[in-house]
Amino acid sequence: MAGQADVNQRPESNGSAGAEPSPSTVRSYLLNCGSSALADRAFSGLMLVCALSIFAIVLLILVELISGSKLTIQKFGLPFFFGSAWDPVNGNFGAMPFIYGTVVSSILALIIAVPLAVGVAIFLTEMCPDWLRGFLAFFTELLAAIPSVVYGLWAVFVLVPLLRQYVDPFLIKTLGWSGIFAGPNYGIGMFAAGVILSVMILPIISSLTREVMSAVPHAQREAVLALGATRWEMIRMGVLRNARIGIVGAVILGLGRALGETMAVTMVIGNRPEIVRSLLAPAYSMASVIANEFSEASDPLYLSALIEIGLALFIVTIIVNALARVLVWAVTRGAPARGT
Amino acid sequence: MASTLMPPPLRAGASNRFLRVVVNHLATAAAVGSTILVMAPLIAIFAYLLFKGASSLNLAFFTQIPKPVGETGGGMANSILGSGILLAIASLMGVPIGIAGGIYIAEFGRNGRLANMVRFTADVLNGVPSIVMGITIYTLLVAGRGFSALSGGVALGIMMIPTITRTTEEMLLMVPLNVREAALGLGVPNWRSVLSITLRTASPGVITGCMLAFARVAGETAPLLFTAFGNQYWSTSLNQPIAALPLQIYVYALSPYDEWHRLAWAGALVLIVLIVVSVALVRYVAGRGVLKGAS
Numbered sequence: 001m002a003g004q005a006d007v008n009q010r011p012e013s014n015g016s017a018g019a020e021p022s023p024s025t026v027r028s029y030l031l032n033c034g035s036s037a038l039a040d041r042a043f044s045g046l047m048l049v050c051a052l053s054i055f056a057i058v059l060l061i062l063v064e065l066i067s068g069s070k071l072t073i074q075k076f077g078l079p080f081f082f083g084s085a086w087d088p089v090n091g092n093f094g095a096m097p098f099i100y101g102t103v104v105s106s107i108l109a110l111i112i113a114v115p116l117a118v119g120v121a122i123f124l125t126e127m128c129p130d131w132l133r134g135f136l137a138f139f140t141e142l143l144a145a146i147p148s149v150v151y152g153l154w155a156v157f158v159l160v161p162l163l164r165q166y167v168d169p170f171l172i173k174t175l176g177w178s179g180i181f182a183g184p185n186y187g188i189g190m191f192a193a194g195v196i197l198s199v200m201i202l203p204i205i206s207s208l209t210r211e212v213m214s215a216v217p218h219a220q221r222e223a224v225l226a227l228g229a230t231r232w233e234m235i236r237m238g239v240l241r242n243a244r245i246g247i248v249g250a251v252i253l254g255l256g257r258a259l260g261e262t263m264a265v266t267m268v269i270g271n272r273p274e275i276v277r278s279l280l281a282p283a284y285s286m287a288s289v290i291a292n293e294f295s296e297a298s299d300p301l302y303l304s305a306l307i308e309i310g311l312a313l314f315i316v317t318i319i320v321n322a323l324a325r326v327l328v329w330a331v332t333r334g335a336p337a338r339g340t
Numbered sequence: 341m342a343s344t345l346m347p348p349p350l351r352a353g354a355s356n357r358f359l360r361v362v363v364n365h366l367a368t369a370a371a372v373g374s375t376i377l378v379m380a381p382l383i384a385i386f387a388y389l390l391f392k393g394a395s396s397l398n399l400a401f402f403t404q405i406p407k408p409v410g411e412t413g414g415g416m417a418n419s420i421l422g423s424g425i426l427l428a429i430a431s432l433m434g435v436p437i438g439i440a441g442g443i444y445i446a447e448f449g450r451n452g453r454l455a456n457m458v459r460f461t462a463d464v465l466n467g468v469p470s471i472v473m474g475i476t477i478y479t480l481l482v483a484g485r486g487f488s489a490l491s492g493g494v495a496l497g498i499m500m501i502p503t504i505t506r507t508t509e510e511m512l513l514m515v516p517l518n519v520r521e522a523a524l525g526l527g528v529p530n531w532r533s534v535l536s537i538t539l540r541t542a543s544p545g546v547i548t549g550c551m552l553a554f555a556r557v558a559g560e561t562a563p564l565l566f567t568a569f570g571n572q573y574w575s576t577s578l579n580q581p582i583a584a585l586p587l588q589i590y591v592y593a594l595s596p597y598d599e600w601h602r603l604a605w606a607g608a609l610v611l612i613v614l615i616v617v618s619v620a621l622v623r624y625v626a627g628r629g630v631l632k633g634a635s
Contacts, residue, residue: 043531044448050440051449051458054505057498058461061468061476068479119374127371136375138620143382145619147559149586150608153593154385157601199381206378230360232367253467260469262562263590287471287562294475295566310475314468321467325460 061314069308071301080308086273088297093305095312097273101190101283102313105265106258108194108279113202114251120202121209126235137207144203152267155196160187160268163195168280183278186270190283193269197261201254208253208328212246213239215332249327256320260313262287286313386612393609396602401610406572406588412599416607418574422489422583423558425576426568429493430557434500435550439539441501442508442546447534459509462502473499474563482567489575489582492568496557503556507549511542548622555618559611561586585611 066073072080072093083094120140124133164187171181171191181191216239224238225231240247270282271292286309297303400415407414441458449455473495481491515538523533539546561584564570569581570591576582585607592604 040530043534044444047440047444047448050437051444051455051505053437054441054458054461054465054502057465057501060480061472064476064479065472068475116374116378119371120378123371123375127368136379139379139382142616142619145555145559145615146385147561147586147611147615149559149561149590149593150389150612151385153589153604153608154388156593158384158388202378230364232364233360235367256467260467260471262469262471263586267590267594287469290471290475291562291565294478295569307475307479310472314472317468317472318464321464322460324467325463 058318065307065311065314069304069311071304072308073304075301080305081312084275088293088299088302091299091301093301095286095305095309097275098284098286098289098309099312100275101193101269101285102259102287104279105190105193105197105269105283105285106255108191109197109201109258110251110255112195112198113205113254116198117202117205117250117254118209118247120206121213122235122239124206124210125213126231126239137210140203140207143199144207148200148261148263151196151200152264155192155264155268159196160192163187163192172280179277180279183276183281185280186282188268188270188282189280190269191279193265193283193285194279196264196268197258200261200264201257204257205250205254208250209243209247212243212250212328212331215246216242243331246328246331249324249331252320252327253324256317256324259320260287260317262291266291286310389605389609389612392602392605393612396606397609401603401606405574406603409597414599414603416583416585416588416603416610418571419583419585419588419607420610422568422571422575423585425489425578425582426493426496426564426584427554427558429490429578430496430500431550431554433494433497434504434553434557438501438504438550438553439508439546441505442512443534443539445505445509446512447538459506462505465502466506469562470499470560471562471565474566477563478566486579487567487569487581488579489568490578492564492582492584493578495563495567496560499557499560499563500550500553503553504550507552508542508546511545511549512538514545515541551618552622555615558614559586561590 076083076093080093081095081099083092084096085092085094086097087093120136124136128136164185168181168185168187168191172185175181220238220242221234224234229237265285266288269285269288271284271288272282273284273289274281276283290306290310290313294303294306297306398415400413401417402415402420403417404413404415405418406416441462445455445458449458477491477495477498481494482488519541520533520538523537524530528537564584564587568584568587570587571581571583589604589607589611592600592607595601
């Protein structure tokens with residue numbers, strides 16, 4: 001508000017400046033710099049247009065994807081998302097195997113990542129010595145900055161052989177009876193995708209959880225400790241309880257990441273559009289079917305089916321991310337900025 | 341409220357106290373253990389990358405283009421150039437628009453409703469899968485016209501905008517109000533005050549924010565799959581498909597040839613070094629504060 005009042009006063013001083021007998025050097029310098037109400041107006045207008053471009057991008061994505069998927073929306077309607085046929089040759093498309101693959105691999109990633117991420121956040125905020133904290137925080141930040149394709153490369157050449165040789169046989173032996181870990185052990189498949197996804201979403205969940213936990217006031221911790229609680233009881237009752245909404249937000253944000261993750265998943269999930277009970281079997285995800293088949297899709301209906309999958313992915317991630325932001329903002333609003 | 345949270349054991353006997361101490365130690369061990377478990381893959385990835393990448397990196401990698409299947413040697417020089425061109429297009433598009441958007445939120449919108457909506461939408465847009473951006477740009481620019489470097493650059497540029505908008509805004513908000521008032525008090529027009537005073541004061545932070553966005557999109561593969569598409573040969577034309585480092589790593593990683601795997605590792609190392617350097621730079625500058633002694 002104060003800034004706007006200043007802007008409104010500018011033309012006055014400007015107009016009267018010409019009538020002044022002898023403007024000071026500073027003033028005359030400034031007047032020669034081309035100040036005018038028009039420039040101010042134009043400048044703020046330009047900035048506004050750039051800020052509005054954010055909305056334009058969302059709108060652009062929505063319009064392009066909807067118009068691109070018109071064919072399948074008209075032909076299949078809503079049942080498109082429940083059909084499990086994927087037959088480009090005969091023009092029969094259903095997105096269910098991909099939705100299943102995306103959802104299951106993401107949930108698997110959350111199951112692995114969330115306890116670990118919260119553990120790391122607890123360690124970093126409540127237990128870690130100062131000299132180590134900066135170092136570890138930097139490391140987790142680094143983990144978040146590694147490109148997806150490099151994770152994929154590592155997964156293909158290190159993680160998958162490791163799973164195939166050691167982890168998968170163990171899981172088949174101990175949990176094989178359930179049918180969840182059964183069948184031929186390829187190494188690649190839903191489980192490998194879940195593991196690499198968990199490595200990828202860990203940093204984001206743990207750094208946001210850390211932020212939310214740091215926002216809990218110190219008085220809260222001291223109060224619980226003063227009542228005779230052990231450190232763990234203090235963390236559980238004084239910190240986690242207060243931060244839980246924000247932690248849920250962080251987890252949902254991680255889910256959003258996992259749902260849309262493309263390259264690393266494509267490289268290890270096995271790319272087979274089937275719904276199989278065993279997690280060790282190859283599967284497919286929404287993002288990876290687009291990545292794999294988009295440039296080969298010559299038929300308009302085929303292309304439209306892939307674009308519709310993209311549209312569904314876009315809408316779901318928008319909703320998930322919006323929900324997560326609202327939850328995180330609700331907790332950290334008014335809290336001191338991170339880092340201090 | 342707090343009293344209802346307190347469990348009865350606090351008043352109970354020694355055995356309960358023992359149990360609580362044990363649980364405390366177990367929880368501590370779990371937190372330390374999970375930290376170690378999380379750090380292990382990162383160290384493993386880095387160690388493996390350094391080991392594999394460094395042993396495959398040579399001069400040819402930076403000077404030659406890929407050789408046909410079966411021949412040893414060759415490099416990714418055209419991919420490095422291609423990534424450079426793509427990132428230049430992306431920066432030309434994303435940096436000015438992103439900074440301007442940030443200026444609007446911090447200087448004109450402040451806590452207004454519109455500014456909050458822009459801020460929120462930018463955060464949400466940051467989480468949109470990059471492959472979705474790839475399809476959008478495909479239907480917008482590529483369909484009917486063919487793959488091109490320009491479309492790849494635009495896809496990356498759009499992805500930079502929300503990140504830069506948010507970091508610029510955060511950095512500008514750290515500049516004290518006094519600085520703006522001093523400028524306006526001297527009779528400096530508002531636009532000039534924003535550009536030459538506020539933005540200039542915050543420039544180290546703004547620049548590092550841009551570098552962070554740059555590093556993020558430098559590793560993006562998904563939006564380039566059906567825009568820049570990749571190219572085995574030298575190409576600098578904006579209307580032709582162009583090679584890019586992440587794309588080439590992806591193609592080579594999935595190929596059945598050892599020689600190509602070797603090049604993929606070398607490419608990954610180059611990419612990571614680029615990104616680590618910019619992230620480290622960002623942390624260094626952010627750690628020093630935007631303004632010496634003021635913030």
